[in-house]
Amino acid sequence: MPRTLIILALMALTACGSRQDTSDRDTNLRQLRNASGAPEEFSIVPPKPLVAPESFSELPQPTPGGINRTDPTPLQDAVAVLGGNPARLDPQAGIGAGDQALVARASRFGRQPDIRAELAASDQAFRERRSLFNWRLVPEDTYNRIYRNQALDPYATLDAARRAGAQTPSAPPR
Template structure:
């Protein structure tokens, strides 16, 4: 009888230890809670350039911008065919270009509902509800991209991959 109680106590302890909260991967939480630098907020400056006429240079202002300051929003608008600074509202040319194949109303809510249904159908959500276990990664495991295999595939086809680590000696 004493052995059964000890075995039951050890089993309960093991189950509770498995439920202990650890470091959860932050992939799904894109808001940083740390005081460290934001790697997406660091943008390299534009290259310096000499204007044809020095009279084109704006008058320097304290706390103002300069020609080498990065302007990612304006650069994206130009890349998509719009005009930066077209007014307080949205640039009509940009809106027309990005919505040329149609716009689905309520797309965020639709995707959230479809994602929830996908996870319910594929993982039951019992673990999430009863034991507060996140099954997000398990639900999408079949759709996960193997980054090393994909890198190898591109290298085999002769594509340059300068931002990826160099190939290993045995590859």
């Protein structure tokens, strides 16, 4: 009997040792990990080439801790390649002229300026509550496991809309 208890205790401790820390769960709900330990070829972003300006008087003043012109900016580069304006990704730029009417309409009854921080904190608390005593032998996508009970059944929603008399488009068969 004591051997069985010791083996069970060791198994329980081993299961607890494989948990992630909270900061890792925060940033990556979709865990697509390279379990082999080899370098991830898609995480390497090459630096931008150095370009000499036509006049050295055009060089910007150095900003310690700021960005460098050769720093990789993959999101902005992707937006530019797809034909968008990378400057719109800058949070300091404010709301673009094309979105002013949308923001005015959405905030006509008032809006809460710190809603993103509040939602992030409540979502973090929800995920921490859901992660207690929730480990599996076979890994599963964290996002699907945590939010499974909040997912809508599309066919039940479609049936409810049709029963209410709403005109709905056709849907693929179940």
